[in-house]
Amino acid sequence: MRLSLAGGGTDLEAYYARYGGAVLSTTIDKYFYVIVSSSDAPHIQVSSSDYHTFFRQGFDDEPIWDGDLRLPRAIIDHFGVHSGINVFLASQVPPGTGLGSSSTVAVALIKAMAQLCRQPMSPGSIADLACHIEIDRLGMPIGRQDQYAAAFGGFNFIEFSADGVAVTPLDLQDDVVVALEQRLMLFFTGRSRDSARILREQKRNSERNRAVAIENLHVIHETAFELRHAFARGDVSALGECLHRTWQAKRRLASGISDPWIDQWYEAARDAGAAGGKITGAGGGGFLLLYCEPECQAAVTTTLEGLGLTAMDFRFETGGAMVIVNTMYAPTRAVQHA
Numbered sequence: 456m457r458l459s460l461a462g463g464g465t466d467l468e469a470y471y472a473r474y475g476g477a478v479l480s481t482t483i484d485k486y487f488y489v490i491v492s493s494s495d496a497p498h499i500q501v502s503s504s505d506y507h508t509f510f511r512q513g514f515d516d517e518p519i520w521d522g523d524l525r526l527p528r529a530i531i532d533h534f535g536v537h538s539g540i541n542v543f544l545a546s547q548v549p550p551g552t553g554l555g556s557s558s559t560v561a562v563a564l565i566k567a568m569a570q571l572c573r574q575p576m577s578p579g580s581i582a583d584l585a586c587h588i589e590i591d592r593l594g595m596p597i598g599r600q601d602q603y604a605a606a607f608g609g610f611n612f613i614e615f616s617a618d619g620v621a622v623t624p625l626d627l628q629d630d631v632v633v634a635l636e637q638r639l640m641l642f643f644t645g646r647s648r649d650s651a652r653i654l655r656e657q658k659r660n661s662e663r664n665r666a667v668a669i670e671n672l673h674v675i676h677e678t679a680f681e682l683r684h685a686f687a688r689g690d691v692s693a694l695g696e697c698l699h700r701t702w703q704a705k706r707r708l709a710s711g712i713s714d715p716w717i718d719q720w721y722e723a724a725r726d727a728g729a730a731g732g733k734i735t736g737a738g739g740g741g742f743l744l745l746y747c748e749p750e751c752q753a754a755v756t757t758t759l760e761g762l763g764l765t766a767m768d769f770r771f772e773t774g775g776a777m778v779i780v781n782t783m784y785a786p787t788r789a790v791q792h793a
Contacts, residue, residue, distance in 0.1 A: 456482065456483055456485040456486070456487070456548060456549075456554035456555050456557055456559055456605075457480050457481065457482050457483070457554060457559075457600075457601060457604035457605060458480060458481055458482075458483055458554070458639070458641075458681060458735065458744060459479075459555075459600060459604075459736075460477055460479050460480060460481065460694065460697075460698070461478065461479045461613070461674065461675070461679040461681075461682040461683075461697055461698075461701060462476065462477045462478035462479055462613075462675060462676060462678070462679030463478060463598075463600065463701075463705070464598070464660070464675055464762075465477060465478065465597030465615065465672055465676045466478055466583065466597075466599045466600040466613070466615050466710060467597075467598045468599075468615075470669075470672050471615035471616060472616075473616075474645065474669075474672075474673070474676065475478070475616050475676070476598075476614065476615035476616070476676065477612065477613070477614050477615070477676060477679040477680060478600040478612075478613045478615075478679060479596055479609045479610075479611075479612050479625075479679050479682050479683055480540065480600060480610075480611060480613065481604075481605045481609065481611075481771055482560050482604055482605065482608045482609060482772045482773070482774075483769045483770065483771060483772055483774070484552075484769055484770045484771070484772045485547045485548050485554065485573060485769060486546075486547050487544070487545070487546045487547070487556060487559040487560055487563050487605075488543075488544070488545045488546070488563070489542065489543070489544055489560075489563045489564050489566075489567045489699065490542070490543040490545075491540055491541070491542050491543075491567045491571055491782060492540065492541045492566070493538065493539065493540055493541075493571075494538075494539030494540055494541055494690045495539055496539040497513060497514060497539060497697070498511050498513045498514065498539060498658070499511070499512050499514075499531055499536065499539070499540055499541075499542070500517065500540075500542065500544040501524055501527050501528070501531070501541075501543075501688075501772070502541075502542070502543055502544070503523065503524060503527075503543075503544045503545075504544065504545040504546075504638070505544065505545065505546050505549065505550050506523040506524070506532075506550070508522070508523050509526060510522070513702055514537045516728045525593060526557065526560060526561060526564075526588070526589065526593065526742075527542060527544065527549050527560070527564055529588050529592055530561060530564045530565055530588055531564075531568065531569060532702075533584070533588060534569075534571075534572050534574075536568070538574070538686045540571070541568065542564070542567075545677070546559075546560075549682075549692070550738070551667065551737070551740075551741065552643070552736070552739075552741035553735030553736025553741030553742055554735055554736065554740055554741070554742065555600075555601035555604060555605060557589070557595075557597070558585055558601035558602045558605060559590060559601065559605040559729045561585035561588060561589055561602060561687060562581055562585050562602055562605040562776050563605070563776055564579050565585055566585055566606075566776040566777070566778065567778070569581070570778050570781060572683075576705060578605075578606040578607045578622075578775055579603075579606070579620075579622070580604075581602075581606045581684075581776060582599075582602040582603040582605075582606040582607070582620070583602075583620075584643055585605075585606070586599050586602050587604040587777065590601070592624070594713060596655045598680055599615060599620060600615075605775065605776055606670055606775055606776050607622055607624070607771060607775045608631075608773050608774045608775025608776070609623075609624060609625075609771075609772075609773040609774075609775070610624065610625040610627055610686075610771075611623065611624055612625055612679070612683050616652045622793075625649065625683070625687075627686055628689060629632070631686060631689055632690070632771060633696065634691045635691050635771075635772060636771055637696075637749055638691065638695075638746055638747060639744065639745070639746060639747075639750060640729075640744070640745045640746075640747055640752060640755065640756075640766065641735075641742050641744055641745075641766070641767045641769055642706040642720075642743045642745070642759050642764040642765060642766055642767070643741075643742055643764060643765045643766075643767055644716075644720070644734075644740050644741060644742065644743060644764055645763060645764070645765070646739075646740030646741070651727055653681055666769070667707055668707075668708050668709075671704035671705070671707045671708055672704075674700065674701070674704040675701050675704050675705060678697050678700060678701050681693070681697060681728070682697045686696075687696070692730070692782070693696060694746045695729075695730025695731040695746035695747075696730065696731055697745070698730075698731035698733055698745075698746050699725075699730065699731030699732070700731075701733065702731065702732065702733035702734075704711065704720070705733060710779055711739050712734070712739060713734065713739075715740070717740075717743075718732055718749070719762070720759060720762055720764060721745055722741070723745065724747075724755050724759055725743055725757075727749060727754040727755040727757075727758040727759075728748070728750075728751025728752075728754050728755055729745040729746065729747040729751065729755050730746050730747060730748070730772065731745070731746050732744050732745035732746060742760070742767070743764065744778060745762060
């Protein structure tokens with residue numbers, strides 16, 4: 456999963472195609488798992504522990520592009536698998552909570568299917584394909600940062616333009632990484648949200664060049680570059696102010712990003728000592744991300760847990776999408792491509 460630290464929202468094509476976009480993000484040790492196994496049965500089966508759902512499809516059946524599992528259906532269809540396989544999907548965090556879970560599913564399943572079908576793919580090609588299937592094929596109203604964050608892993612500065620996507624890994628000093636890890640906090644609000652509705656409204660506002668949305672996206676865009684330069688000179692405290700400034704801009708992009716409950720939680724955290732923060736992802740629920748100096752963290756935790764939120768520990772992760780276990784040593788004679 457990923458944490459977007461600056462620039463979120465500028466990875467939507469409605470904005471970056473005109474002005475360019477930039478996101479600074481990192482991945483954390485909360486994972487999405489995909490288990491793929493071969494079968495002699497004449498069908499494909501997919502089950503999800505997160506959505507408590509399952510589907511089975513014969514090779515000659517017309518694919519159905521709806522429901523909670525339409526994304527894995529589309530990815531499996533893309534690889535043209537015409538042999539029996541079982542796919543199991545599971546996440547360490549609930550879906551719809553702003554840590555990029557949807558695109559992490561896409562990246563992880565593409566990685567697994569590429570391994571199964573003996574089609575080596577680079578992180579960039581995995582992310583490109585995930586974007587194509589999610590945005591172009593399924594019409595999801597999402598941006599492009601999550602796919603690249605999950606595929607590459609680690610701290611990255613990701614730039615978006617009409618010409619493509621450029622990923623620049625950030626070579627941060629060890630003491631900077633440790634200081635950031637010690638000062639970032641995550642609290643689960645207990646609410647998931649429908650990010651599609653929020654992102655569709657933001658997309659419409661950008662496409663219509665509405666002044667308020669564009670002005671605030673410009674602020675968010677500039678902050679990504681500011682934070683990159685701050686990290687390069689070892690200034691981790693700049694993140695608190697950057698998060699606060701971008702949250703004030705982000706909450707003006709579309710209705711539903713914030714509400715009185717979120718405003719109450721955020722202000723309570725600031726009053727207890729947090730320098731800045733935001734709701735992760737599109738907004739509306741999920742996790743509250745905060746930058747807070749260590750001496751204030753106990754007070755912030757007590758305050759937010761008293762309001763019903765739950766702290767979640769995490770560490771940074773650098774690996775990106777990877778195959779953990781591969782027991783398919785025999786030739787994949789059962790896997791054929793249409």
